[in-house]
Amino acid sequence: MSATPHEAMRDAVADTRLGNAVQYTTDRLAEGREKAWAGFDAPREREALRRMKTAAVRELPVLIERFRERAQARGTKVFLAATADDAVQYIRGVFGQHQAQRAVKSKSMATEEIHLREHLEQDGAQVVESDLGEYICQLAGEPPSHIIVPAIHKTRREIQTLFEQVAGHPLAEDTPTLAGFARRHLREKFLTADIGITGANAGIADTGTLMIVSNEGNVRMGTTLPPVHIAVMGIEKLVPDWAAAAQVLRLLPRSATGQAITTYVSWLTGPRGPGEADGPAEVHVVLLDNGRKTLIGTEAEELLCCIRCGACLNVCPVYRTVGGHAYGAVIPGPIGAALGPRLWPKQPGIGDLPWASTLCGACRDACPVGIHLDDQLLWLRRDLPKDKDTVEAVHMWRTVASRPRVWRAGISLARLALNRWPGWVRTRSPKLVRRWFSVRRWPLSDTQEER
Amino acid sequence: MGTGNGDRAYRLLAEWERQGGSGMLVPSREALDNAIRWLRKDADAAWTMPRVGNRLPGPWPHGPAGPEAPAGVAWADGGVVETGSLILLAGPDSPRAVSLLPYRVLFLLPAQDISERLEAWWAVHSLVPPPSAVTMISGPSRSADIENDQAIGVHGPGEVFLLILTDR
Numbered sequence: 001m002s003a004t005p006h007e008a009m010r011d012a013v014a015d016t017r018l019g020n021a022v023q024y025t026t027d028r029l030a031e032g033r034e035k036a037w038a039g040f041d042a043p044r045e046r047e048a049l050r051r052m053k054t055a056a057v058r059e060l061p062v063l064i065e066r067f068r069e070r071a072q073a074r075g076t077k078v079f080l081a082a083t084a085d086d087a088v089q090y091i092r093g094v095f096g097q098h099q100a101q102r103a104v105k106s107k108s109m110a111t112e113e114i115h116l117r118e119h120l121e122q123d124g125a126q127v128v129e130s131d132l133g134e135y136i137c138q139l140a141g142e143p144p145s146h147i148i149v150p151a152i153h154k155t156r157r158e159i160q161t162l163f164e165q166v167a168g169h170p171l172a173e174d175t176p177t178l179a180g181f182a183r184r185h186l187r188e189k190f191l192t193a194d195i196g197i198t199g200a201n202a203g204i205a206d207t208g209t210l211m212i213v214s215n216e217g218n219v220r221m222g223t224t225l226p227p228v229h230i231a232v233m234g235i236e237k238l239v240p241d242w243a244a245a246a247q248v249l250r251l252l253p254r255s256a257t258g259q260a261i262t263t264y265v266s267w268l269t270g271p272r273g274p275g276e277a278d279g280p281a282e283v284h285v286v287l288l289d290n291g292r293k294t295l296i297g298t299e300a301e302e303l304l305c306c307i308r309c310g311a312c313l314n315v316c317p318v319y320r321t322v323g324g325h326a327y328g329a330v331i332p333g334p335i336g337a338a339l340g341p342r343l344w345p346k347q348p349g350i351g352d353l354p355w356a357s358t359l360c361g362a363c364r365d366a367c368p369v370g371i372h373l374d375d376q377l378l379w380l381r382r383d384l385p386k387d388k389d390t391v392e393a394v395h396m397w398r399t400v401a402s403r404p405r406v407w408r409a410g411i412s413l414a415r416l417a418l419n420r421w422p423g424w425v426r427t428r429s430p431k432l433v434r435r436w437f438s439v440r441r442w443p444l445s446d447t448q449e450e451r
Numbered sequence: 452m453g454t455g456n457g458d459r460a461y462r463l464l465a466e467w468e469r470q471g472g473s474g475m476l477v478p479s480r481e482a483l484d485n486a487i488r489w490l491r492k493d494a495d496a497a498w499t500m501p502r503v504g505n506r507l508p509g510p511w512p513h514g515p516a517g518p519e520a521p522a523g524v525a526w527a528d529g530g531v532v533e534t535g536s537l538i539l540l541a542g543p544d545s546p547r548a549v550s551l552l553p554y555r556v557l558f559l560l561p562a563q564d565i566s567e568r569l570e571a572w573w574a575v576h577s578l579v580p581p582p583s584a585v586t587m588i589s590g591p592s593r594s595a596d597i598e599n600d601q602a603i604g605v606h607g608p609g610e611v612f613l614l615i616l617t618d619r
Contacts, residue, residue, distance in 0.1 A: 217607025
């Protein structure tokens with residue numbers, strides 16, 4: 001991994017294969033989204049979802065209490081985790097109680113946020129990612145690079161090699177063979193797991209119900225076979241009732257993959273009922289705060305309306321160029337750049353992310369909740385501490401740009417210097433000039449064409 | 452065409468097929484026999500319900516059980532036209548695994564239990580209090596995680612056949 005977001009982004013830009021793979025996938029997802037939204041009253045649905053989510057975020061303390069009460073009434077154990085560490089400790093406790101050694105896990109941004117798998121592995125437990133893309137990333141020892149399509153950056157050949165190492169024999173590289181291997185191998189894990197770990201796409205306060213979507217069926221497997229189910233969800237996923245969750249369901253798959261609905265939607269309330277042959281005997285829900293409540297009532301509040309669909313990633317010129325890893329954060333793309341610095345300001349390098357944006361606003365247009373992501377990034381640029389170079393550069397810009405004659409002279413001079421001594425400008429000129437032109441050409445508009 | 456059961460059944464099936472499932476409307480015994488022949492493509496005991504080691508002791512509603520049942524038969528409690536979805540409620544006679552573990556699953560759905568939208572189905576069929584699991588199923592298990600190439604049957608069933616019973 002590269003040391004800073006700046007370096008990581010520079011490396012990612014140079015990696016053309018990665019760029020092509022990311023652009024191909026994000027194009028496909030964005031096109032799918034366009035199709036799925038055709039014949040659908042998008043502005044009305046979007047406005048309705050935004051209204052519902054905004055109201056839910058503002059009454060979060062009430063929803064948390066109601067969810068806890070109703071879920072407990074159905075036999076679910078609910079834990080409100082103030083910090084990532086609290087969540088991890090609680091889950092460790094559950095593993096300890098059951099002397100659990102083996103767990104199967106579904107894709108979940110909340111578990112990524114608390115680095116749950118790494119913590120449990122340190123304790124000696126085997127935690128297998130069951131989403132095909134996450135499983136590929138786990139075998140490769142890499143974090144996911146897209147919140148919906150985690151292995152966007154891996155080629156078929158790489159996947160074939162990773163699977164062959166697990167299988168211990170050669171495998172053909174066609175999709176049915178590779179997917180079939182994963183099915184057989186992971187099924188064994190499901191059948192022997194002590195605990196199934198999932199996220200949740202919505203938590204319904206009225207009945208203490210979880211709504212979880214999946215296309216592969218791994219969420220169903222993990223909530224049907226193991227005797228214990230642990231769900232980890234951010235508190236902002238709470239909604240008042242089933243109708244509100246249905247609103248989320250109408251826009252989430254449409255925005256994420258362009259599907260009208262995912263193959264499976266699970267609405268889970270408590271452990272298995274009397275006389276039922278399957279389903280977990282014990283269910284834990286970890287409601288993760290980890291900084292979220294501090295956003296309520298601030299100008300960043302709308303970030304809590306995010307339903308984690310990934311649509312903003314797919315249309316972002318920066319994400320499409322560098323992919324997810326270069327952000328060096330749990331959530332990449334515009335939403336990650338806007339949410340990360342607010343929720344986890346102490347994470348090294350995270351304050352640079354709001355600058356990884358062209359402020360083109362494509363993210364806001366794509367967002368099914370209409371979050372003003374470009375404004376949010378701009379406000380962060382205003383609020384976050386800036387390094388000395390940036391302050392100097394802005395000061396210089398202000399001085400030059402407010403004096404027409406100086407401005408014109410400066411442009412002539414710059415043009416002359418770049419034409420005559422381009423090498424000097426890029427490597428030897430004063431630091432501010434050098435930094436600017438190390439990644440940009442003249443005239444400025446060319447930079448938008450450049451990858 | 453009106454908005455009667457038959458029309459809804461037809462449109463639900465069209466949406467189901469668009470999502471990679473297959474199926475038919477069943478007005479006659481002959482059609483049902485055809486579907487059963489489809490199910491018996493696996494010669495050995497296709498009707499068994501899956502049982503998973505000692506973990507899941509049953510009771511399973513039909514037939515002998517083995518851990519590797521090739522096919523399952525599951526009754527759907529409802530259908531949603533808008534998204535081509537089936538709704539299955541978990542209960543003592545309707546285990547979750549039957550519609551999940553086998554590679555091929557036959558779903559049976561009475562046409563009168565089909566609604567246009569999810570919310571409309573809820574309005575007719577009370578979910579208060581909700582069962583332990585309400586599962587919506589829309590076609591076969593799928594993934595695009597290998598170079599965006601559609602893979603079928605990744606964890607759940609790869610072949611799903613829906614019989615909508617129109618005469619009841």
